Amino acid sequence: MNKSIAITTLMIAALTAGPTAAPARPRAVVPVRAAQAEILRFDVAENASRYAFDADPLDANGMPAYGNEFITEGYIYPHGFLDGREGVKEDGSPAFPDEILGRWSCRGWHVGEGATTKTGPWVLTNQIYDLGKTPGAKTLLTEGYEIVDLGVAAKRAVTGGTGRYSTARGDASQVMLGFNQAGGVNLRFEVRVAR
Numbered sequence: 001m002n003k004s005i006a007i008t009t010l011m012i013a014a015l016t017a018g019p020t021a022a023p024a025r026p027r028a029v030v031p032v033r034a035a036q037a038e039i040l041r042f043d044v045a046e047n048a049s050r051y052a053f054d055a056d057p058l059d060a061n062g063m064p065a066y067g068n069e070f071i072t073e074g075y076i077y078p079h080g081f082l083d084g085r086e087g088v089k090e091d092g093s094p095a096f097p098d099e100i101l102g103r104w105s106c107r108g109w110h111v112g113e114g115a116t117t118k119t120g121p122w123v124l125t126n127q128i129y130d131l132g133k134t135p136g137a138k139t140l141l142t143e144g145y146e147i148v149d150l151g152v153a154a155k156r157a158v159t160g161g162t163g164r165y166s167t168a169r170g171d172a173s174q175v176m177l178g179f180n181q182a183g184g185v186n187l188r189f190e191v192r193v194a195r
Contacts, residue, residue: 037170040140040191041079042129043177044104045087045095046072046184053110065114069107074184076102076129088182102131111145121145127156129191138163140191142172150176158193170194 053070064070075094077087078101086095094100108125115122123146132138144156158170170192177186 036194038193040189040193042101042189043077043079043082043087044074044185044187044189045077045082045180046074046104046106046182046186047088047092047094048072048180048182048184049092050074051184057114059114059116061116063115064110066110066112068110068114070110070123071105071107072184073106074104075100076104076131079188082177082186082188086181087186088180088184090181092182102129103135104129108146112148117148119149120147121154122148126159129189132163136162138165140165140168140193142174142191144172144174146174147176150178152176158191165193168193 050073051070052072053064054068057065057067059065075087077096077099081087081096081099089095105128106125108123110122111117111124112120112122125143125146127142129140129142130136130138131140138161140161141159142156143159145154147154153173153175156172156174158168158172160166161168172189172191175188177188180186
């Protein structure tokens with residue numbers, strides 16, 4: 001017999017039984033407890049020397065157009081660290097190597113008007129925040145749109161991770177701070193993880 005049919009049958013039997021019958025309790029029911037949320041806040045400085053995009057489609061200026069695929073990387077710094085600081089040198093090396101908390105990797109597709117988008121979503125991305133000393137040992141993953149407008153928060157979904165975040169879910173907020181001297185973006189994140 002199907003499990004849901006069996007549970008429904010038990011519930012009907014309990015409701016139609018006389019007043020002396022004890023209500024039936026399905027044995028498969030497990031109490032649900034509210035998960036505690038962990039909030040991580042950090043900044044990211046993109047290393048534009050690691051930004052690579054597809055040869056097609058391009059717009060008239062040779063920039064990535066709608067649908068163009070790309071991959072890029074950057075450095076994770078403490079929250080607020082990039083206020084008034086450059087996180088990447090012009091050659092792509094980290095400006096403050098002793099302050100780096102991890103590595104950021106991002107892949108996705110251009111949307112809107114591609115790289116020339118002036119407002120709203122300009123890319124749809126999957127991002128990996130590698131926070132461990134061993135690559136891949138402690139990561140968080142998010143997915144969503146990135147907004148080109150400065151200071152405007154875009155919500156992203158937490159889609160998993162590794163290590164202590166292997167069952168992670170939740171949401172993240174990403175804010176565009178501007179561009180760094182290497183030509184990459186500087187971003188600020190708040191990630192709410194419910195495990």
